[in-house]
Amino acid sequence: MVDIPAGAGPDAGWPLMGNERVVDGLRLAVARNEVRHAYVVSGPAGTGKGALAATLARALECLTPPGPGLPCGTCRACRKIGRGVHPDVTVFDLERQATVSDKPGSKHTSLAIETVREISGTAALRPMEAPWRVVIVEDAETMQTVAQQALLKTLEEPPPFMVLLLLTDDPESLLPTVRSRCQAIELRPVPEPAVRESLAGAGADGETATSVAGLAAGRIGWAHRALADP
Known part of the structure; x- marks a missing residue:
């Protein structure tokens, strides 16, 4: 596991323990500026997929990294990401879809093509404050087939500043054409x-x-x- 420097904030470093090979690979990718434009992060529910995605976002956007590939946890960017208000880091999930739906109160069990179009539109926006536009998609296994197909153009022609993370309990639910255009990360x-x-x-x-x-x-x-x- 990567050591967190003394004096770093509570969200510093990569605190996700037990999947060190995954964590160290991502940290080195950030340090070497070799981050992929799209990832499928899979693993059983509760294994820390969201925490990993948030930490990667902090590492990419951190203003005062204490070491290569390490987020400080205390700068303005890290704090904004922790509060969910950074303009260049957006999370999409079923809860967000239900909130913005034109049918409030209806139950949402799958990410619709309208949400995926919003995901692609957000991913295409140039960052406002940071080097990267980070888009995190939770519940990715619920994307309808037509919605996954709509995402392919973004995956095939990714903006140079985009990092897209598809979080899923079941990677096999994603189309092979989607999976083949993303780097696979498995949390156990x-x-x-x-x-x-x-x-x-x-x-x-x-x-x-x-x-x-x-x-x-x-x-x-x-x-x-x-x-x-x-």
């Missing part, structure tokens, strides 16, 4: 001691860290949510 459940250590690093006392880690079944993202909202 992590050993219980690593979950416990991560929770302790987030401020949990020993008893709480042990209890939550035992219930997490290797789902480190679930464990941190359970710690924050018991």
Whole structure:
């Protein structure tokens, strides 16, 4: 795991433990300016896909990185990303789609072609404050087939400043033509001691860290949510 420099903020570095090979590969890609324009981030629910995407966004947009490929967690850009208000980092999911729908209150079970058109339009916008336009798509496995097909043009001709992350519990639900145009990242459940250590690093006392880690079944993202909202 990458060491976090002394004095760095609480969201500094890459705190996702247990998938070090994935984390180190992304950190090096940022440090070497070799980030791909599109990724499929897969793994069982609760394994930290959203946390990984947010950390990559911070690493790309950080104004004062404490080391190569490391976000500081405290600069204006890192704080904005943490609060979900950075103008160059946008998250799309079923909840957002329901919020902007012309049928408020209706249940949304799939990302529609209208949402994918908004995703493509957002990805094409030049960044306002940062070097990169980062677009994170949660619930990607729910994209309708026609919506996935609509996304292909963006994947085939990506803007030079775009980084698109498709987060999914089930990568096989994505069309082969979509998967083939993205770099695959797989997050796996992590050993219980690593979950416990991560929770302790987030401020949990020993008893709480042990209890939550035992219930997490290797789902480190679930464990941190359970710690924050018991």
